[in-house]
Amino acid sequence: MNVLRSLLFVPGNNYRAIIKTPELNSDGIIYDMEDAVPIDEKETARIFVRDAVKIERPEWQSVFVRVNSFDTGFTDDDLNAIVDDGLTGIMLPKSESENDIVKLDEKLSMLEKERNIQKNIKIIPLIESPKGVINAHEIASASNRNVAIAFGAGDYYRMLGRSYFRFSENQMELLFARAAIVNAAKAAGIKAIDTPFFGLLTDREGLLRESKMVWQLGFDGKLIIHPNQIDIVNEVFSPSEKDIEYAQEVVKVYEEAKASGLGVTTLGGRMIDYATYVQAKDILSMADSISKRG
Numbered sequence: 001m002n003v004l005r006s007l008l009f010v011p012g013n014n015y016r017a018i019i020k021t022p023e024l025n026s027d028g029i030i031y032d033m034e035d036a037v038p039i040d041e042k043e044t045a046r047i048f049v050r051d052a053v054k055i056e057r058p059e060w061q062s063v064f065v066r067v068n069s070f071d072t073g074f075t076d077d078d079l080n081a082i083v084d085d086g087l088t089g090i091m092l093p094k095s096e097s098e099n100d101i102v103k104l105d106e107k108l109s110m111l112e113k114e115r116n117i118q119k120n121i122k123i124i125p126l127i128e129s130p131k132g133v134i135n136a137h138e139i140a141s142a143s144n145r146n147v148a149i150a151f152g153a154g155d156y157y158r159m160l161g162r163s164y165f166r167f168s169e170n171q172m173e174l175l176f177a178r179a180a181i182v183n184a185a186k187a188a189g190i191k192a193i194d195t196p197f198f199g200l201l202t203d204r205e206g207l208l209r210e211s212k213m214v215w216q217l218g219f220d221g222k223l224i225i226h227p228n229q230i231d232i233v234n235e236v237f238s239p240s241e242k243d244i245e246y247a248q249e250v251v252k253v254y255e256e257a258k259a260s261g262l263g264v265t266t267l268g269g270r271m272i273d274y275a276t277y278v279q280a281k282d283i284l285s286m287a288d289s290i291s292k293r294g
Helices: 015-023 039-052 075-082 098-114 130-134 136-140 153-160 172-188 204-217 227-236 241-259 274-291
Strands: 006-011 028-032 062-066 089-092 122-127 148-151 191-194 221-224 265-267 270-272
Touching (some): 006 062, 075 098, 089 098, 098 136, 136 172, 148 172
Parallel strands (some): 006 221, 062 089
8 A cells, every 4th residue: 555644635516627647646536526516516526537537547546436425325426436447546525433434345346346346445444423433442443444534624513513614732532533543544554644734724833733743643644625736735744864774773683682682782872672673663664655656
């Protein structure tokens, strides 16, 4: 699976924005057929997105579609329109239970068989409610199609009885949900993607601060809503040159120690054990995946 540091929402009924997406530096594109599209534009969006998933683009850029949730009655029409070889996966909004994911998995299996699609189309459940947060682990582990679970804080704020126009600076009100989603994702062996930044589009410092905070919590990437957010998010969720250099040193000294029959060594006064070695290898693997993007 490709790196998923930045996932950019693009309205499914905005053709001008759609055709520009292969030129963007976002790891993933999410063509949105849900919140960004009025009901009377849904069919137009299906036509545009059906064509969009077939657009030639860099191999490293993943293509997801946020379909409408099952409770709208639009999901089947969305899937019938857009499931294609060019599609990386489906984002399912308002995911609240294992059943939601199993239901989507079954529908994808049927369409793949009907259309002779050889690949396994992936799923990103979008958790947007207290119920979804409580059931995060069963959602994350409901299907081997799942590559990540994502947090959508807009509806979650509303259900808390709070407004995201008045969120606190440290966002303590989201800490439980974020931690639950990260832990569920890691327990299931998949990625955790954070909610979009709800500050001003011009507030680059705010985006940077929030991205660093959720990286520290364990998120692997972030949903974004404007191309000017791509570079900040990509940088925060990438190993720095300093990280890479240190990881290389850790791998070197640990492997030398292991060759000498030792399970523990030191580097710059710090103990280096197997867990540190594995973490260093993970950093180098991530850096290698990013470098292969070109």
